[in-house]
Amino acid sequence: MLALEFLDLCCNNLSGEIPKSLEALVYLKYMNFSFNKLSGEIPSGGPFANITSQSFLFNDALCGDSRFIVKPCLTKSTEKSRRKMVLTSLYILLGIGSLLALSVGYAVLRLRKRKKNARQVDVSLVKEHERISYYELEQATEGFNESNLLGSGSFSRVYKGILKDGTLLAAKVFNVQLEGAFKSFDTECEMLRNLRHRNLTKVITSCSNLDFKALVLEYMPNGTLNKWLYSHNLFLNLLQRLDIMIDVASAMDYLHNGYSTPVVHCDLKPSNVLLDQEMVGHVSDFGIAKLLGAGEASFVQTRTIATIGYIAPEYGQDGIVSTSCDVYSFGILIMETFTRMRPSDEIFHGEMSIQRWVSDCFPSGIQKVVDLNLVTLGEEQIDSKMQCLVSIMELALRCTLVKPDARISMKDALSTLKKIRHQLVISCY
The missing domain is CATH 3.30.200.20 (Phosphorylase Kinase; domain 1)
Structure with missing residues (x-):
């Protein structure tokens, strides 16, 4: 037992505490306690000194060192103080509870019929958390x-x-x-x-x-944005493409600004944008994402394994990852979505890239690069649609500037897209 090197207890519905005696397994190289119902303090000695939070995912009752991304363990003094607060709160709540009892009973009767209709939804929510073999x-x-x-x-x-x-x-x-x-x-x-x-x-x-x-x-019935852009029997109009870009920008703004520490996706491209039943865009595939931890610099350096054509210059050349890398990839994604040209297409070689191609035609020759299926010659709203496309490509160019610090932020990109959409709807719909 002391010579054990691998211990994988993932997804076994285990409960209780992690035995402190496991600290004696000095030869242990890999351990995984994820997706169980474990509780108590995570040991810190022996092999536990060299493992990360990824070994304890989805065990909400665990506590310990902050590097495991779990709640801190309570000390005895904290527990005593907490017990006193709980008792005080309990007396107050009992008084309030007695006053609310009648109204709650009435509400339960009113909701019983609604719960009957929503039973199927409740069941599906429970099933989302069941283990699968x-x-x-x-x-x-x-x-x-x-x-x-x-x-x-x-x-x-x-x-x-x-x-x-x-x-x-x-x-x-x-x-x-x-x-x-x-x-x-x-x-x-x-x-x-x-x-x-x-x-x-x-x-x-x-x-x-x-x-x-x-x-x-979660299954996405409409597949990827990539499929919709390049399938001969599928088509996205101007407003649909704009809405999907807003969906992607909303997700990226959340990753960059709405979480406790910024998350860099690192591989934003059409095949990683999934579309649900209502054609709402969902960003997927976080396999090479980076978490910029609190107190760290606004970038990290890593090995480049993202998709060629969507990689920011500083990422491809020096392996430097920051939120600006995602902004660059988003700009390329916008260009591809509205030109229907892949950054890896044969016409883009040497110094000619999709970014350079769009830039050379901007703004007066924008009709040379955009997907011709988006506008129809002679249609009443052609001028408004072309102005919309000019604004979209202007944003894409701001996203793909060579210097990371010069690029627009994802929050501002999202705001700009919403303004463009508002103007398009007023003019054409």
């Missing part, structure tokens, strides 16, 4: 059949699945044979454990052991 995922995806493949990335493949109760899901299965796949899985879990925004892809649960790693995601 490898067998269930295998059955849901018909053995991870290629016919159910929705897409693939550097470390994973995404399959459409249907559970026995008819629930649709998207299973993101990581290729554990690839170097970096474990880190990508852990990073995505870490990033999404506390992130909550309507324009971020929702992770429902996970399935994890030493040989298999998968995230169960």
Whole structure:
């Protein structure tokens, strides 16, 4: 037992405290207690000195050192003070409770009918947090059949699945044979454990052991933005594309400014923008995202593994990651969305990039670069639509300036897009 090197207890519905005796396992190189119901203090000695918060994900009752991103443990004096406060509060609440009892009873009677109608919704919310086994995922995806493949990335493949109760899901299965796949899985879990925004892809649960790693995601019936841009039988009009860019900007503004510490996505592109039933955009794939911790610089340096064509110059050349990198990628995404040209297309080589192409034609020759399907010659609103496209491309160019400090912020980009949309709706709809 003392020679144990790997300990993976993930997703076993375990409860209780982590034994302090595990500190004696000096040869332990890997441990994972994620997705259980553990409580109490996380040991800090022995092998625990070298592990990160990713080993304790989704155990809300754990406490300990701040580096594990859990709540601090209560001291005895704190517990005594807290007990006194609880008793005082209890007396007050009992008095208030007696006055509210009749009104609550009446409200319960009124709500009983509503609850009956909403029972199906309540059940689905509970199911979102249930653990799922490898067998269930295998059955849901018909053995991870290629016919159910929705897409693939550097470390994973995404399959459409249907559970026995008819629930649709998207299973993101990581290729554990690839170097970096474990880190990508852990990073995505870490990033999404506390992130909550309507324009971020929702992770429902996970399935994890030493040989298999998968995230169960909310299914997006309309697929990716990439599919809608380049499929011959699909089309997005000007307002739809603008709305999707606003959705993406809203998600990115939340990541940069709405969370306790800034999150840099690092790989923003059309295939990582998913569309739900209502064509609302959701940013997905946090496998290489970076968290700029409190007290750190506004950037970090790392190995470049993002997608060529969308990478900011400072990221591609020096591996420097900041929120400005996402702004640059967002600018390229805007250009691609409204020109329907990939930054990797053959015409872009040498010094000619999609950014240079748009810049050379801006503003008087903007009709040479935008998707011709967005406007119709002779239509009544052509001038208003062209002015809208000029404003959109102006924003895209501000996002893709070479110097990171000169780029617009995501918050200002979102505000600008909303103003452009308002003007478009007034003029054309």
